[in-house]
Amino acid sequence: MKGKAMINIISPKNLVYSRPKAFTDTPTHYCPGCTHGTAHRLIAEVLDEMNIADKTIGVAPVGCAVFAYNYIDTDFVEAAHGRAPAMATGIKRLLPDRVVFAYQGDGDLASIGMAETVHAAARGENITVIFINNTNYGMTGGQMAPTTLPGQKTTTSPNGRDVELQGYPIRVAEMLATLEGVGYVVRRSLHDPKNIRLAKKAIRTAFEVQVRGLGFSMVELLSTCSTNWGLTPVESLKWLEEHMLPYYPLGDYKIAPSVAAVKI
Amino acid sequence: MTRELWKGNEAIAEAAIRAGLEGYFGYPITPQTETLEWMSRRMPELGRIFLQAESEPAAINMVYGAACTGARVMTSSSSPGISLMMEGLSYIAGTEVPVVLVDVMRGGPGLGNIAPSQGDYNQICHGGGHGDYHPIVLAPASVQEAVDLVPLAFDLAEKYLNIACVLLDGSIGQMMEPVELPEMRPVVRKEYAWATTGAKDRSRHVLTSIYLEVGLEEEVNLRLLKRWEAIKANEVRFKEYYLDDAEIAVIGFGTAGRVALSAVRAARAQGIKVGLFRPISVSPYPYQQVAALAERVKSLLVVEMNTGQMLEDVRLAVSRRIPIEFYGRLGGVVPFPDEILGEIQRIAKQPPSLEGHPAQRWLERMTAPQR
Numbered sequence: 001m002k003g004k005a006m007i008n009i010i011s012p013k014n015l016v017y018s019r020p021k022a023f024t025d026t027p028t029h030y031c032p033g034c035t036h037g038t039a040h041r042l043i044a045e046v047l048d049e050m051n052i053a054d055k056t057i058g059v060a061p062v063g064c065a066v067f068a069y070n071y072i073d074t075d076f077v078e079a080a081h082g083r084a085p086a087m088a089t090g091i092k093r094l095l096p097d098r099v100v101f102a103y104q105g106d107g108d109l110a111s112i113g114m115a116e117t118v119h120a121a122a123r124g125e126n127i128t129v130i131f132i133n134n135t136n137y138g139m140t141g142g143q144m145a146p147t148t149l150p151g152q153k154t155t156t157s158p159n160g161r162d163v164e165l166q167g168y169p170i171r172v173a174e175m176l177a178t179l180e181g182v183g184y185v186v187r188r189s190l191h192d193p194k195n196i197r198l199a200k201k202a203i204r205t206a207f208e209v210q211v212r213g214l215g216f217s218m219v220e221l222l223s224t225c226s227t228n229w230g231l232t233p234v235e236s237l238k239w240l241e242e243h244m245l246p247y248y249p250l251g252d253y254k255i256a257p258s259v260a261a262v263k264i
Numbered sequence: 265m266t267r268e269l270w271k272g273n274e275a276i277a278e279a280a281i282r283a284g285l286e287g288y289f290g291y292p293i294t295p296q297t298e299t300l301e302w303m304s305r306r307m308p309e310l311g312r313i314f315l316q317a318e319s320e321p322a323a324i325n326m327v328y329g330a331a332c333t334g335a336r337v338m339t340s341s342s343s344p345g346i347s348l349m350m351e352g353l354s355y356i357a358g359t360e361v362p363v364v365l366v367d368v369m370r371g372g373p374g375l376g377n378i379a380p381s382q383g384d385y386n387q388i389c390h391g392g393g394h395g396d397y398h399p400i401v402l403a404p405a406s407v408q409e410a411v412d413l414v415p416l417a418f419d420l421a422e423k424y425l426n427i428a429c430v431l432l433d434g435s436i437g438q439m440m441e442p443v444e445l446p447e448m449r450p451v452v453r454k455e456y457a458w459a460t461t462g463a464k465d466r467s468r469h470v471l472t473s474i475y476l477e478v479g480l481e482e483e484v485n486l487r488l489l490k491r492w493e494a495i496k497a498n499e500v501r502f503k504e505y506y507l508d509d510a511e512i513a514v515i516g517f518g519t520a521g522r523v524a525l526s527a528v529r530a531a532r533a534q535g536i537k538v539g540l541f542r543p544i545s546v547s548p549y550p551y552q553q554v555a556a557l558a559e560r561v562k563s564l565l566v567v568e569m570n571t572g573q574m575l576e577d578v579r580l581a582v583s584r585r586i587p588i589e590f591y592g593r594l595g596g597v598v599p600f601p602d603e604i605l606g607e608i609q610r611i612a613k614q615p616p617s618l619e620g621h622p623a624q625r626w627l628e629r630m631t632a633p634q635r
């Protein structure tokens with residue numbers, strides 16, 4: 001199509017999709033095929049729909065999403081590796097009427113920051129955690145993470161994760177679901193449009209849980225890491241579906257009775 | 265106000281509360297725990313925030329987050345817990361938010377013991393966390409002084425957007441003394457131009473310590489250093505005792521300085537011209553004042569409850585102009601005034617050498633076989 005014809009098509013009456021208000025106009029730094037950008041966008045859409053961007057404070061992790069604040073247009077702090085739930089706790093306790101969310105990768109949340117995660121959940125801290133499970137440490141170049149699948153090759157499990165030596169991957173959503181303080185813990189995936197829509201709904205619910213003061217909420221999002229997996233973007237989506245879904249089943253792991261009553 | 269009998273750790277907590285503390289996050293560790301316990305009772309009573317964290321890394325990062333809201337916040341711990349907080353302190357320094365830290369030092373290294381020590385001097389004053397930053401460190405020698413320094417620590421932290429630490433040893437934390445506590449000040453949430461409180465009707469605020477562009481990180485470092493220069497110029501604090509005609513000056517901070525004062529008085533009673541210089545701000549260190557002291561007296565005696573950590577700052581200030589001797593007790597041992605008096609008498613009789621290292625001579629004396 002010629003440039004001119006293209007411009008004609010993008011007119012207000014044809015517009016079906018646009019950048020959320022809570023999303024900045026910034027070229028992405030994420031690799032081709034990475035789903036971090038999708039997750040960022042879903043959060044921005046939810047902040048728009050709930051009209052809470054101006055009362056929200058995000059907590060960025062150490063990991064590929066360290067610059068989440070370049071995209072999500074709210075007040076933000078940048079935590080030390082794994083400490084986002086503690087930092088979010090400090091903010092939320094001092095500003096209980098604001099919305100506070102942490103955005104964390106699996107190394108950040110489930111390895112170095114596992115204690116902070118579990119205790120924030122156990123306290124029923126009224127924060128929302130968006131958890132990106134891409135089965136490896138993306139930012140540092142694809143090392144083994146607590147979520148790396150048995151047999152999966154990474155730069156520090158070059159022969160594949162040997163569970164005899166390196167133990168088993170952790171199912172975080174299932175684990176946190178055992179804690180009384182948790183209001184809402186679910187696992188969703190970003191591998192196709194249907195699941196992306198379901199993921200957005202879960203993110204919305206998680207923020208609604210926080211706004212209503214119903215306890216800790218977390219959405220685990222199965223995500224891709226094409227560069228470190230050594231796969232094309234399309235192959236990555238397939239790999240997620242074939243290898244991650246069986247070990248990390250999608251589902252609602254805890255919906256507290258008070259949350260079940262919430263209609264969105 | 266009347267004077268009341270207060271335990272150090274509780275007095276520190278109450279002083280912080282009366283200074284308008286809004287949030288406290290901490291973890292139990294002897295000999296500091298009474299601060300945490302006092303906060304757990306008083307803060308909720310006043311409708312303020314108290315939270316027992318799951319660890320010291322969590323506590324310092326909760327404080328870090330809370331400080332980002334612009335609220336007056338603090339934590340307290342003792343040596344092993346302070347080691348664990350170093351990561352958070354470095355981030356706090358790099359983000360330029362105000363935080364107050366109380367370190368009630370105990371014997372180390374390792375798990376050490378729970379007896380009074382000054383072994384954290386270097387960890388607190390000269391680093392600990394990674395990168396270039398300098399905390400303000402105030403070292404009280406009594407419960408009253410601790411109570412007076414806590415509100416000052418908040419004011420300085422907020423004025424300079426810097427970490428301010430009150431550094432004391434377990435004996436001041438644990439002992440009871442008559443003190444006059446300050447009046448209750450109202451809680452004031454300052455409107456900082458940087459606080460992350462939600463971007464309502466303003467452009468958004470981002471608080472971070474990452475600057476991938478090296479030029480920007482260099483700028484941050486230069487800004488921190490400039491601020492530190494202002495702190496050095498304005499915030500040096502110390503006390504002098506009997507120094508007017510002194511020929512020997514003892515230098516000690518905190519409890520070591522306080523015990524040394526008794527020794528100085530005893531030596532004066534024997535006609536020895538000796539005085540005491542007690543740094544209160546051990547960071548910024550009173551280098552100029554110690555240098556000036558070296559022009560007035562003939563020799564120095566540095567007394568510490570560590571292996572000579574502050575001694576190196578004294579040596580830097582004095583730079584071999586006059587001889588220095590060192591006396592230290594370690595591992596949780598508090599020196600008796602008599603021990604320090606003995607050192608003063610020895611120096612009065614036989615001025616020490618300019619040669620060699622004072623801590624080496626002390627170590628030889630300490631470990632020489634007893635006759």
Ligand SMILES: Cc1ncc(C[n+]2csc(CCOP(=O)(O)OP(=O)(O)O)c2C)c(N)n1
Pocket residue numbers: 062063064065081104105106107108109132134136137138139140145
């Ligand atoms: C204390 C500390 N240890 C290690 C690192 C190095 N580091 C940076 S990012 C990262 C891993 C992040 O992986 P993950 O949380 O899975 O997020 P992803 O990058 O995959 O999104 C590590 C180990 C660090 N910055 N700080």
